[in-house]
Amino acid sequence: MIDERIFQQFSEIGRDLYEHQMISSHGGNLSIRLGDRIIIKRRGAMLGRLRPHDLIETGIDKNDSGVALASTELLAHRTIYQQTPALSICHCHPRTAIALSLSRDEIVPIDNEASYLLKKIPVIWEEFASGTPEMANKLAAALQQYKIVFLRGHGSFAIGQTLDEAFFWSSTLEEACEIILKAKIINEPFIEYRGMSNAYNKW
């Protein structure tokens, strides 16, 4: 039985992801780790309109019947929990970040908040970007070093102690990408205001 408080966290953050256009109607997923168990969105459920039966519990290391209902990204979530200290994962499809990921190997924010919080976000890729062990392992390896990582042309995976925290990194990334895009549109010379900013790409 999943605690009502846990459902409420999923429901509120799922709604926010949809309303902020960080996912399509059925896209993205959220999960939390409860020891050797994972609670994850049901496959095909809408994060913006979650109902209690849309949360599925299954094992992190072992399959049970819950796996038949879980999100298509279950493998990635499990691998991340197996290889990092994450307690929560937020996966979403932020549109400006997806656009920038098509031409960059890393996203280095230029705004103050994301510079403080994220420094840089690596962009990784695999030919089969969903549901493969190769992708899951590559993702988990990157998340050992960074709290948010981007899959080229696909979306972000962020980890945190709470869903709230993982969502925070995700929305900070999209905000940073919108600012990069707007600065490019304005196309005026950049006046550096940050100390040691040339070191951010070495983070």
Added chain:
Amino acid sequence: MNGWAGKVLDIDLTAGTSRTYPLDEKLAHLFLGGRGLGARMLWDEVGPSVDPLAPENVLIFTNGPLTATGYQTSNRFSVSTKSPLTGTVLDANSGGFWGMQFKKAGYDALIVRGKAEKPVYIELKPDGATINDAAHLWGKRVRETTQLLGQNNNKRNVLCIGPAGENLSRIAAIMNDGERALARGGPGAVMGSKHLKAIVVEGKQRPDIVDAERFKFLLYETRKMLKASPLTSQALPEFGTSVVMNLLNNIGALPTRNYQASVFDQAEAISGEALTDKYLVKNASCWACPIGCTRISKTDKVEGEGPEFETTWAFGASCGIDDLAAIIEANSICNDLGFDTISAGATIACAMELTEKGQLDSDLRFGRADLLASTLEDMGQRRGLGAELADGSLRLATRYGAPELSMSVKSLEMPAYDPRGMQGQGLLYATSNRGACHMRGNMLGLEVLGLPKLIDRFQVQGKSGYVILHQNTAAAIDSLVICKFTNMGVSEEYFARALTSVTGVPYATGDLIKVGERTYNLERLYNIREGFTRADDTLPPRLLNEAVAEGPSKGWVSKLEPMLNEYYRARGWDQNGVPQAKKLAELQLTDLVEAVR
């Protein structure tokens, strides 16, 4: 071995000899230093047949790979031993200057074994150690001893015990730099049992840093984050650790009168705000610390460092006392006698309840601020009832037929957070390897302060994951060794990157947390080898059975049992709390598993 000095000094006080040998590089990479390395060495040195106060027990002083590098708060050091209070594995760490100097003397660890025939002190320099006569120091208090041995913060630093340690009080601390304490679990008594009065260090070797450019960037970013956080840049500097007094009281999680209530009506009078308004002379900082939470306080009778929040709570709300001057004076006496202030205050609170319940014939009653100073002096000299109080609350309460009135876990007195109003904190206390402790991870961040984000403090399902992560993180930080307050402004990701840049050994965030998990499991194995079981992972009956009567936590007890089951499963332990072989293999602890079969 960049980051590590690469040397261990081993002193045998019985034989009066010392030897130096290289630090095992593999152990250094697996356990880093501080608490982790100390626990690993203790595993080999002190088995279950050893009485903690016998010469066969050892004191293992350790620093870590970040110590003395200049990374923010890289001043701390640790001591590991078998606790005379709890019988468990013990580590305690402290800030100030001594740890930095110890590293600069060129050692990662100092093992002290045996027992000197007469009182001695050790003088430690880069070219070796001498064992010196301490007859003129034995019996002297901490401040005088520190002064006589030539304390000079940037050149020569003194660590010593006071009368409490000499008289083998099981709640005696080891003091360093005059006012700082390796406090919990009675390490001062172990030092006293060895007739070791003090250790003086002088150092001059700065640690090497592999990637100085990257390290400089990390220093810059860490400083920026610590300044950005109001907690580390404003709250702690302005009000000290007691800034949380009112916060805890407001949510009904401030244990009052020996945990009989969780709201103290006079909390405002003993808060960080009151301390700053009325008694603060100035702030002070440990070496390389930009936070500066140390208080220099002054009353009509005393002037000195402190009191910290836990101390203020222990002599304040816990004893039903709202006289802040008396609390500051009690803290000063504890520092000079060499006591753990939490255990001292909580034991007096226990005596007060025993008296009020008719179990003990004494004058100690809640609110009797006038008796604090004389009671502590009696404890330090083991006079009258003080002799019984000097061994902590559980031995006292058991002697008077009411062990349930000792608010302790594994004999260690609980600190200032009521588990009935912070469900995760109860699980944390119950499963803490050295007994109830808020420094083995603390749910204050998640359940009260919103660090990194606020969670529901009454939620039970899922709490074990948070507790485990914070216990592992705390063990990793204690192995680096740096101050946990840094973690209030920057995440452990920064520490892993700093560690990598200093040592050249790649540590991802997960690797660092894994060091903590390895340490936690090793400590667990140690306690199992000592005979501890699931039955010891519990809380005082009051917290499990007596609902809070008034305030914001009204109606709540600690719902420990379901959290404990979830915790064991999440830890990879069986339902008796024994780490399973698969988990030990994952943590590279397989070589230890036979010892607990």
